[in-house]
Amino acid sequence: MxxxxxxxxxxxxxxxxxxxxxxxxxxxxxxxxxxxxxxxxxxxxxxxxxxxxxxxxxxxxxxxxxxxxxxxxxxxxxxxxxxxxxxxxATQGHQHLLICTRCGRATYFAGDDLSRLIRHTEEETGYLVQDHWLQLYGLCPACRQ
Amino acid sequence: MxxxxxxxxxxxxxxxxxxxxxxxxxxxxxxxxxxxxxxxxxxxxxxxxxxxxxxxxxxxxxxxxxxxxxxxxxxxxxxxxxxxxxxxxATQGHQHLLICTRCGRATYFAGDDLSRLIRHTEEETGYLVQDHWLQLYGLCPACRQ
DNA sequence: GATTGACTTGAAAATGATTTTCATTTATAA
DNA sequence: TTATAAATGAAAATCATTTTCAAGTCAATC
CATH class of the missing domain: 1.10.10.10 (Winged helix-like DNA-binding domain superfamily/Winged helix DNA-binding domain)
Known part of the structure; x- marks a missing residue:
């Protein structure tokens, strides 16, 4: 055990x-x-x-x-x-990164809504989308102040 | 002129x-x-x-x-x-890249719907999101066949 | 607890991408 | 056509990463 x-x-x-x-x-x-x-x-x-x-x-x-x-x-x-x-x-499952441009702190977030954008894009371009790479940049709560 | x-x-x-x-x-x-x-x-x-x-x-x-x-x-x-x-x-304005994993062909797409995801993420994490980096990978129309 | 053998380590050298240096060449303004 | 400052190409320098190899260390066994 x-x-x-x-x-x-x-x-x-x-x-x-x-x-x-x-x-x-x-x-x-x-x-x-x-x-x-x-x-x-x-x-x-x-x-x-x-x-x-x-x-x-x-x-x-x-x-x-x-x-x-x-x-x-x-x-x-x-x-x-x-x-x-x-x-x-690393994180468990499929999550994306949010990185603070000031202190570098990295936070994971879900970002499920990406599936809508992917469907739109497939219709618009005729591509078959298989994978994606998303990263957001900004200020973390501590650095906002 | x-x-x-x-x-x-x-x-x-x-x-x-x-x-x-x-x-x-x-x-x-x-x-x-x-x-x-x-x-x-x-x-x-x-x-x-x-x-x-x-x-x-x-x-x-x-x-x-x-x-x-x-x-x-x-x-x-x-x-x-x-x-x-x-x-x-490069493309005019703010667009994202869609890249064919087989032939490498690169196509730009708009992807405006990202603003919803960004708002959600800001609420969820407390970050102030200032920038983003998105790239999609898949098969272009020609390589799908 | 000591011994052994394979896995790890650290140093030096090799590699591959990119940048710098510098003498030579070339585009462009006079 | 000429002058000159910018651009070029070759070689060397730099920087991140990988490979090589002899020496060190973990962990299974005695």
Missing amino acids: NLPPLNLTEEWLDRLQASGYRLTQPLRRIVELLVASPRALGPIEIYDLVRVHYPNLGLVTVYRTLEKLEALGLVQRVHQEDGCHRYLR | NLPPLNLTEEWLDRLQASGYRLTQPLRRIVELLVASPRALGPIEIYDLVRVHYPNLGLVTVYRTLEKLEALGLVQRVHQEDGCHRYLR
Whole structure:
């Protein structure tokens, strides 16, 4: 019988272990950081933040860990204007991102109403729409003030 | 008195000249290609396609020309999954992109109904939404068959 | 608790896209 | 036709990401 994980970090580590990965120090540090971050982080940012308390970390390990976490659907890539990527804890189900342009805070929202727009567009263009990519930008409640 | 441009290529070249740029051979070739392309092209693609008839072209010139065209709002960056960019003739006003996953054909559509979704999301999250980024993927009429 | 072997790691080098530098070429105004 | 400032192409520099490989570490087994 499986007891529920104490918190999200434990849950991620359980998932990783269940998938055959070893729970190493670098992995644990990176997971802790990503679970706790309210905004998407880039590889270099993760590298710098983890090295504050774990100076031996290599940048390559950051990339390799992000690859694992993305493969398990635990983190999601967030596209940047400049082509680089940042990484954010993923959400369950199909949700979209709302990103604060001031502090970077990322919030998921449902956005079901997109189906109407998609139907309209199919009629208008003759395309068969199979997938979509939506991201909203603005000010989070804290930054509005 | 200004006569209307004969075609889109002339229009782009007029805009470039009016902005103080010189109308060089490399520039003309790249503009002709982008005006005629139904799908977004990457720098290397442009480089290869133009060199078929203008072998002296340098890749650097492609990047510099794209920069000018983007600054004038004549082309638009299209983000790729891998972080690279492609470039597509821009549209007038605020429209979104619909891209064929098979042949790459890009079509613009209005998508005004997004305002409802944005209002909902603002109420739901407390954010002030200022901007958005929407792209649809699917099969174009020709590729559906 | 010690041992073993495979998975992970970190450093350095490789890669690929993009940018910068600079001497040469070229468009355009005089 | 000439002068000159802008644009070009080649090579080198930069930056993000990936690959290579020897050394280190986790976790199963003794």
